[in-house]
Amino acid sequence: MIPSTATIALVLAVLSLAQYAFLATAAGPRVIIVGAGMSGISAGKRLSEAGITDLLILEATDHVGGRMHKQNFAGINVEVGANWVEGVNGGKMNPIWPIVNSTLKLRNFRSDFDYLAQNVYKENGGLYDQDYVQKRLDQADKAEESGKKLSGTLPASGSNDMSILAMQRLYDHQPNGPEMPVDMALDYYKFDYELAEPPRVSSMQNCVPLPTFSDFGDDTYFVADQRGYESVVYHLAGQYLKTDKSGKIVDPRLKLNKVVREISYSPNGVTVKTEDNSVYQADYVMVSASLGVLQSDLIQFKPQLPAWKVVAIYKFDMAVYTKIFVKFPKKFWPEGKGREFFLYASSRRGYYVVWQEFEKQYPDANVLLVTVTDEESRRIEQQSDNQTKAEIMEVLRKMFPGKDVPDATDILVPRWWSDRFYKGTFSNWPIGVSRYEYDQLRAPVGRVYFTGEHTSEHYNGYVHGAYLAGIDSAEILINCAQKKMCKYHVQGKYD
Known part of the structure; x- marks a missing residue:
């Protein structure tokens, strides 16, 4: 049967209405998100909640999660990046903690550093006296x-800021900071192990005290779940991206590799080009690449970002924090209550100082696990x-x-600094910022928006x-997109 002209017209009208209805549901700006790490996924979730669902997430690697990433080592999945929920049991609720502990029920263990004074090893063997170490630690804490x-008491402008080392000189009366091996080890544990950079670099005003612990509590919990800490990112992504029954993201709005x-970028929109010569256009772009990537030449902005933006990017530090996992045929280290963390007091500051054994976790x-940072990380990555x-x-x-210390049978050395998609592990506030x-x-710069832990x-x-940065940047x-409030106010440096 050949359809009549009237029937064809009716069908076309219905199709037209259907198409209009689809466009109505997908109304709103198109946004490209660069990076599927925690910030990028968090930003996408907040945009979706606000009705901005025409999203495209471009991820350079073959996985979601960014610097939250598990890797199989010695038959177990270990975290080569972020590992702890830091800041728990305080006045405010750390937003990551209920997802880890209640929603996903990831295996986690409170890290107990209270016994550290009894676990500090001399450079050539044997333990320091516990009381002696505790006195040195108390002095540093004071x-x-x-x-x-x-x-x-300092003005918020940072005009009177000083380095943590200057603070130590002021209150510890050590002109060059801690110099004895035991003091250097304790100093490294207190600052480098947390900030990934030494006290001479780090800002006192922004790091002492750290808002994470002031706001959320002093406790930290080590995530040791075979699903990986990255499960948190997948959980958030699954709230607005389509997944299959196994939880794998199958949404075409996420593109890996x-x-x-x-x-x-221009006043009319943005164009994003990828290494495989694909071209994508949108109204806005949200860049969640790491600070290290922004400081590199991986992504070219056209036109170039304004001088004030470039200077701000280069003023911050992209630190390097390397967790080295080592496998042995048998245990030779102490175990039991209070033995999880131990320090090596080398005369060379930062040389394989902080160690952790996994009696409970694995x-x-x-x-x-031994942790190195900063220059030691860079040196080790190159050998x-x-x-x-x-x-x-x-x-x-x-x-x-x-x-009887047997030879290690396997070793895992992450190389975040050498990886062009990260160029480090996380940002640090240096003195003067x-x-x-x-x-x-x-x-933002025009239609280019920025997010990330930095x-x-x-x-x-x-x-x-x-x-939280993903949420804030999305807001x-x-x-701008919905309320036409596009002017971003930067308060004066000395206001």
Whole structure:
């Protein structure tokens, strides 16, 4: 039967209405999000909640999660990036904690550092006297407490800020900071182990005290779940991206292995080009690439970002924090209550200082974790894993001279600094950077918006900081796209 002209017209009208209805439901601006780490996924979720659902997420790697990433090592999944929920059991609720502990029920363990004084090893073996170490630790804590009080009296502009080292000179009366091996080890544990950079670099006003612990509590919980800490990011993504029955994201709005190389922007929109020569257009772009990537030449902006933006990007530090996992055929280190963390007091500051054993987290795995940062991280990334293994074996045999210390059978050395998609692990506030530069770092440039842990006003460097930054940056975009409130106010440096 041949349809009549009237029937054809009716069908076309219905199709037209259907198409109009589809466009109505997809109404709103098109937004490209660069990066599917915590901030990018968090920003996408907030945009979706506000009705901005025409999204495209371009991720350079083959997975979601960014610097929250598990890797199989010695038969277990370990976290090569973020590992702790930091800031728990305080006055405010850390937004990551209920997702980890209640919603997903990821295996986690409170990290107990209270016994550290009994676990500090001399450079050539044997333990320091516990009371002696505790006195040195108390002295360092006292100087830090004085620094906290001083921080509270300084103007918010940062005009009177000083380095943590200057604070130590002021209250500890050590002109060069801690110099004895035991003091250097304790100093490294207190600051470098948290900030990934030494006290001579880090801002006292922004780091003493750390808002993460002042706001959310002093407790930290180590996530040791075979599903991976990245499950939190997948959980958030699954609230607005389509998934299959297994939880795998199958939404076409997420594209993996898409390396963004160029972002062109004008008053009319943005164009994003990827390494495979794909071209995508949108009304806005949200860049959640790491600070290290922004400081590199991976992504070219056309036109170039204004000078004030470039200067702000380069003023902040992209620190390097390297967690080295080492597998042994048997255990030779102490176990039991209070033995999880131990320090090596080398005369060379930062040389394989902080160690962790996994009696509770990974029973019978025979794995140790040693953390290095900053220049040691960069040095180690440039040498072979065999060389790193040899250095670690030398240190362990010095620490335990009376033990049968077997050769390590495997080693995992993450290389965040060398990875062009990250160029480091997390940002740090150096001396001389204030809220003014932070506002500039977070500020949009035309239709280009920025997010990431480095744009978190109080919690840079942390998972919850990345999560909250995604929400905050999305709100800035929503205000412009939906409310036409596009002017972003940067308060004067000395206001």
